Amino acid sequence: MNSTTKHAATASSAREKAYQDMVNAQLREAKARLDEIDAIARQKEAQAEITAITSLNAARQQIETRIKDLKTTHESNVLRAKAEIQDDVAKLKTSIAELAAKFKIGVTKK
Secondary structure (H helix, E strand, C coil): CCHHHHHHHHHHHHHHHHHHHHHHHHHHHHHHHHHHHHHHHHHCCCHHHHHHHHHHHHHHHHHHHHHHHHHHCCHHHHHHHHHHHHHHHHHHHHHHHHHHHHCCCCCCCC
């Protein structure tokens, strides 16, 4: 492997790590919001919302798994996989915001 190839591989690896860190930060924020909403829903005994929270937590965990799997995704599929992950993260954030609105919890912009 020549130095140009090594440099390109290192840069690519750094970009992948930065992307994974960014998505993982979004997922940590989503988990914190879901935990906050869950505490309020349980206090109010809002079973439908508790069920929705459970479903959203499962979706969050699924995204976490897909981020980990990105390391083994073939190069030709990485862009599509990232786009799907970003789409799922956006849907997750929207669902959390809608759930937070039901309990009139302030929605953070990020």
